[in-house]
Amino acid sequence: MIEDNQAYLLALGQQAKQASYALANLTGSQKQQLLAAIAAKLIAKSDVIVAANKIDVANAREQGLSDAMIDRLLLDNVRLAAVIADIDNVIRLADPVGAELESQLLDNGLRLSRRRVPLGVIGVIYEARPNVTVDIAVLALKTGNAVILRGGKETLQSNLALSDAIREAISEQGLPIDAVQLIQSPDRALVTGLLKLDCYIDMIVPRGGQHLQRLCAEQATIPVILGGIGICHLYADKDANIDKAIEVIVNAKVQRPTVCNALDTLLVHQDIAEEILPSLYLKAQSLGVSFYTCERAAKIAKGINVDVEPATDETYGQEWLSLVLGIKVVDDIDQAITHIRQYSSGHSEGILTDNIHSSATFVNQVDASAVYVNASTRFTDGGQFGLGAEVAVSTQKLHARGPMGLEALTTYKWIGVGDYTVRA
Amino acid sequence: MIEDNQAYLLALGQQAKQASYALANLTGSQKQQLLAAIAAKLIAKSDVIVAANKIDVANAREQGLSDAMIDRLLLDNVRLAAVIADIDNVIRLADPVGAELESQLLDNGLRLSRRRVPLGVIGVIYEARPNVTVDIAVLALKTGNAVILRGGKETLQSNLALSDAIREAISEQGLPIDAVQLIQSPDRALVTGLLKLDCYIDMIVPRGGQHLQRLCAEQATIPVILGGIGICHLYADKDANIDKAIEVIVNAKVQRPTVCNALDTLLVHQDIAEEILPSLYLKAQSLGVSFYTCERAAKIAKGINVDVEPATDETYGQEWLSLVLGIKVVDDIDQAITHIRQYSSGHSEGILTDNIHSSATFVNQVDASAVYVNASTRFTDGGQFGLGAEVAVSTQKLHARGPMGLEALTTYKWIGVGDYTVRA
Numbered sequence: 001m002i003e004d005n006q007a008y009l010l011a012l013g014q015q016a017k018q019a020s021y022a023l024a025n026l027t028g029s030q031k032q033q034l035l036a037a038i039a040a041k042l043i044a045k046s047d048v049i050v051a052a053n054k055i056d057v058a059n060a061r062e063q064g065l066s067d068a069m070i071d072r073l074l075l076d077n078v079r080l081a082a083v084i085a086d087i088d089n090v091i092r093l094a095d096p097v098g099a100e101l102e103s104q105l106l107d108n109g110l111r112l113s114r115r116r117v118p119l120g121v122i123g124v125i126y127e128a129r130p131n132v133t134v135d136i137a138v139l140a141l142k143t144g145n146a147v148i149l150r151g152g153k154e155t156l157q158s159n160l161a162l163s164d165a166i167r168e169a170i171s172e173q174g175l176p177i178d179a180v181q182l183i184q185s186p187d188r189a190l191v192t193g194l195l196k197l198d199c200y201i202d203m204i205v206p207r208g209g210q211h212l213q214r215l216c217a218e219q220a221t222i223p224v225i226l227g228g229i230g231i232c233h234l235y236a237d238k239d240a241n242i243d244k245a246i247e248v249i250v251n252a253k254v255q256r257p258t259v260c261n262a263l264d265t266l267l268v269h270q271d272i273a274e275e276i277l278p279s280l281y282l283k284a285q286s287l288g289v290s291f292y293t294c295e296r297a298a299k300i301a302k303g304i305n306v307d308v309e310p311a312t313d314e315t316y317g318q319e320w321l322s323l324v325l326g327i328k329v330v331d332d333i334d335q336a337i338t339h340i341r342q343y344s345s346g347h348s349e350g351i352l353t354d355n356i357h358s359s360a361t362f363v364n365q366v367d368a369s370a371v372y373v374n375a376s377t378r379f380t381d382g383g384q385f386g387l388g389a390e391v392a393v394s395t396q397k398l399h400a401r402g403p404m405g406l407e408a409l410t411t412y413k414w415i416g417v418g419d420y421t422v423r424a
Numbered sequence: 425m426i427e428d429n430q431a432y433l434l435a436l437g438q439q440a441k442q443a444s445y446a447l448a449n450l451t452g453s454q455k456q457q458l459l460a461a462i463a464a465k466l467i468a469k470s471d472v473i474v475a476a477n478k479i480d481v482a483n484a485r486e487q488g489l490s491d492a493m494i495d496r497l498l499l500d501n502v503r504l505a506a507v508i509a510d511i512d513n514v515i516r517l518a519d520p521v522g523a524e525l526e527s528q529l530l531d532n533g534l535r536l537s538r539r540r541v542p543l544g545v546i547g548v549i550y551e552a553r554p555n556v557t558v559d560i561a562v563l564a565l566k567t568g569n570a571v572i573l574r575g576g577k578e579t580l581q582s583n584l585a586l587s588d589a590i591r592e593a594i595s596e597q598g599l600p601i602d603a604v605q606l607i608q609s610p611d612r613a614l615v616t617g618l619l620k621l622d623c624y625i626d627m628i629v630p631r632g633g634q635h636l637q638r639l640c641a642e643q644a645t646i647p648v649i650l651g652g653i654g655i656c657h658l659y660a661d662k663d664a665n666i667d668k669a670i671e672v673i674v675n676a677k678v679q680r681p682t683v684c685n686a687l688d689t690l691l692v693h694q695d696i697a698e699e700i701l702p703s704l705y706l707k708a709q710s711l712g713v714s715f716y717t718c719e720r721a722a723k724i725a726k727g728i729n730v731d732v733e734p735a736t737d738e739t740y741g742q743e744w745l746s747l748v749l750g751i752k753v754v755d756d757i758d759q760a761i762t763h764i765r766q767y768s769s770g771h772s773e774g775i776l777t778d779n780i781h782s783s784a785t786f787v788n789q790v791d792a793s794a795v796y797v798n799a800s801t802r803f804t805d806g807g808q809f810g811l812g813a814e815v816a817v818s819t820q821k822l823h824a825r826g827p828m829g830l831e832a833l834t835t836y837k838w839i840g841v842g843d844y845t846v847r848a
Contacts, residue, residue: 119821202821221641223822244844251846375842397543397626397835398647399822411821418799420668422675
């Protein structure tokens with residue numbers, strides 16, 4: 001069985017690498033045509049896809065998955081139409097491949113350029129949402145990459161129907177069908193095996209929770225883009241505009257609490273705690289928010305009869321993904337920065353202040369993919385940042401940081417053109 | 425012992441991270457001043473350093489290391505002076521930190537910028553050459569990074585003397601001494617432990633052979649920059665200028681055969697094999713080159729009484745680092761590209777041709793950090809590419825590819841400045 005897995009993965013890898021050579025040489029128009037053909041095929045096969053999804057949903061119900069989980073894996077005609085419509089947006093995006101980032105004539109006569117090229121083969125491991133199958137395949141193909149997909153077992157039937165349609169469209173365009181491959185077996189050993197296929201795969205993108213991210217960091221011999229975990233902070237400085245600060249804090253917490261850029265912990269300067277916290281507690285509570293707070297913040301809550309739970313090391317290190325907010329009163333900006341350095345996942349951090357010095361200190365000293373001044377953490381998003389697409393949100397520092405657009409699926413090569421030039 | 429190692433590494437990591445916060449906020453002038461102070465200190469301590477190196481050399485002789493190896497670890501007054509002089513070059517390089525790569529005003533009023541910042545903490549694992557201790561420390565500090573160094577056990581005394589001097593200079597500048605730390609114990613378990621310190625180290629750069637590269641790829645939970653292994657090819661196309669092609673091939677092979685960008689295998693189009701190979705064999709042989717060849721090339725060698733060994737799968741996969749050349753006659757450019765795809769380490773590959781179509785095909789289809797047309801592979805080098813410095817030569821595709829200059833020691837952060845801006 002283990003040998004079988006190994007042979008299966010090596011074949012997948014080899015086929016993907018071979019397909020990537022053809023993809024790397026497509027023109028922008030050819031890739032647009034390919035994506036349009038995929039969109040058309042998905043429309044033509046909508047019934048098959050929605051029927052496959054119904055099997056996944058039925059299985060999920062049988063296995064007692066939560067309603068939230070079932071909602072996540074649901075792909076009805078309306079949602080599928082939206083996924084397909086998004087392909088048109090990707091078609092319209094500028095193709096980053098082929099651009100020369102710089103070009104210089106060296107003293108020895110060599111013309112040296114740096115040209116943007118596809119990465120080659122991308123492996124993507126993801127969980128419940130079947131739309132990822134289409135999103136990632138389309139973004140990979142747009143940038144001339146082959147992709148190996150490994151979705152969650154809860155959406156296997158949906159993913160199979162989707163990838164079959166995509167592959168059929170690729171093949172009908174006269175392109176290598178293995179440009180998109182889906183791992184079909186639910187065997188978990190295939191994930192570990194995939195992570196070690198460094199002879200064929202150039203980058204792994206895990207789109208899932210903490211457990212998947214750690215597995216990839218620990219097992220992969222291929223470069224991995226970690227991300228998507230956001231333990232996000234806002235620091236309300238002593239010089240913050242109280243009313244406006246409350247607006248931003250509430251927006252960051254409640255506008256969409258289930259996503260990675262939602263606020264997790266509010267840090268409040270002690271000088272404004274008495275002024276800002278009562279209104280904030282009441283407003284947030286009225287919107288369904290509950291609180292884990294330090295003792296100073298708890299005392300203020302008690303004064304206005306708001307119930308809070310005590311914050312701990314563990315709650316400060318929690319990505320809530322729900323209507324829960326941590327609150328801590330800090331002595332000064334340095335203590336706020338120290339807290340963030342300890343608990344941040346490097347995703348999105350912000351300061352609320354009217355003071356130019358505090359703003360500069362915060363921006364310079366806080367190390368995260370996105371640092372905000374007087375803005376909601378909710379802006380960390382490929383769409384909001386104008387990238388046109390989002391492969392993932394990277395919280396690591398190499399290759400891509402923060403929202404990853406099409407460029408994050410490319411690399412560059414140096415091209416040196418001489419006239420039979422030798423090194424002296 | 426294992427617990428002790430863990431505690432030791434955690435302390436190293438924590439100290440480095442703490443130091444990195446201070447370094448990240450230095451101005452360009454402050455960093456120039458720091459490097460100048462390090463150069464001055466190394467000059468002042470030259471006797472101590474050279475004396476320490478003599479111990480390493482004596483130990484190496486006692487342990488029967490080869491003359492080549494001993495030459496590599498030797499640091500006499502002349503070589504040390506050259507290492508110190510190089511610091512002046514680094515001082516004069518432009519500081520990449522702080523530049524804004526782009527800045528846009530989003531429709532919602534948020535000013536969004538991408539600012540270049542230091543990576544944070546860099547771990548570097550290297551082998552025999554003690555100059556790396558200074559080179560890497562200086563490049564890391566120039567870009568505002570802290571660094572943890574792990575040199576070879578053969579140069580431990582030299583590395584200790586060098587790092588002591590550097591740390592003294594750092595401290596005298598009022599900066600955190602742990603900006604540069606050297607792992608002092610030769611215990612190999614410390615390398616594996618270092619590779620898993622992802623809570624503190626942002627990037628690992630292994631500078632050493634295949635074994636070290638694999639160890640890092642397999643064990644690290646931190647992003648690793650693999651590189652420095654060059655199995656380099658030149659393809660002499662049917663439309664190559666024979667005489668000029670021979671010049672380039674000989675240059676790529678003999679100009680400095682011990683380095684990663686030296687030529688390993690020559691691929692020759694069958695139409696020109698009879699014409700180019702006899703002259704090439706004789707010229708290369710007169711310069712001390714020996715050959716592993718395919719049967720067709722062997723037959724031509726036999727005709728002019730040049731001895732060759734038979735090439736095998738293994739010899740084609742070899743990085744020679746010496747005056748050995750693999751030769752294979754190919755049917756056409758496609759076969760050349762297929763051979764390169766199979767055996768290349770993704771370092772430096774080149775075509776020799778006067779044909780614009782062959783040139784374009786080769787450049788587009790060969791996937792390597794540097795691809796050349798009518799030029800020696802020997803150009804793949806930070807100095808030659810005008811980067812001013814070379815941290816390493818990356819053969820992977822993420823973050824940095826090919827010669828890595830100062831920018832490869834930086835990342836970026838997104839900075840969003842609003843007016844208490846919320847997401848709609």
